[in-house]
Amino acid sequence: MSRKQAKGEYIETDTGNKVSRKAILIGTQHIMLGGKTVIQAEAMIRGDLARTAQPTSSSGAAAPSSNTAVAIGRYCYLSKGCCLRPPGRIYKGTFTYLPLRLGDHVFIGDSTVVQAATVGSHVYIGQNVVVGDFAIIKDYVRILDGTVIPPNMVIPSFSVVAGQPARVVGEVPEGGHEAFELRELYKTVGNNPQSLPAI
Numbered sequence: 001m002s003r004k005q006a007k008g009e010y011i012e013t014d015t016g017n018k019v020s021r022k023a024i025l026i027g028t029q030h031i032m033l034g035g036k037t038v039i040q041a042e043a044m045i046r047g048d049l050a051r052t053a054q055p056t057s058s059s060g061a062a063a064p065s066s067n068t069a070v071a072i073g074r075y076c077y078l079s080k081g082c083c084l085r086p087p088g089r090i091y092k093g094t095f096t097y098l099p100l101r102l103g104d105h106v107f108i109g110d111s112t113v114v115q116a117a118t119v120g121s122h123v124y125i126g127q128n129v130v131v132g133d134f135a136i137i138k139d140y141v142r143i144l145d146g147t148v149i150p151p152n153m154v155i156p157s158f159s160v161v162a163g164q165p166a167r168v169v170g171e172v173p174e175g176g177h178e179a180f181e182l183r184e185l186y187k188t189v190g191n192n193p194q195s196l197p198a199i
Helices: 176-180 183-187
Strands: 010-012 018-020 024-026 031-033 044-046 070-072 088-091 094-097 100-102 106-108 123-125 141-143 159-162 167-171
Touching (some): 123 176
Parallel strands (some): 070 100, 141 159
16 A cells, blocks of 8 residues: 655755745746745746747847746745736837846745845845835845835845835844844744744
8 A cells, every 4th residue: 555645835846945835836937946945825926927039139040048037046935925026128119027036045025026127145025015127136135014115226235125115224234144044944944844943
């Protein structure tokens, strides 16, 4: 008699990604996970919004390019109900989507919508935040709950951002960089979770 392996809440990949069975991943062939990433229930990644027309070089031949819509680094944490969408615009008379790239150790809070061009490494994005099209968020940035980042805004490294529309309200203090590490949080999620160490 064969025993079927019990299904857990998360699907764990060979590279250590933990994806909730209730997560919504559309266009998975255009989504790249760097490893050790957690995707919670009801988190949505829109990989189907990939660039459709291949760019051509001046010689008329198709230029080799990646068709990745969403690229996510290592140790990222996507909370419940968040949505990652590639930014889109009209380019040479045609509407097209450009890639959304997340660095390593990026935390995205509940019900947050991200349509940025780039999110750097060691970034904390709070709950109910809206990140507009083509925004660029540099490394070591903390975005507080309820912030609305307008399209095309560039947020410098080591900033604390809040408001509607967003503005820089402070700096990440020296020595405060360890708070952005998500390795311990990663261990608390999955089919065999561990508890967080006492501080």
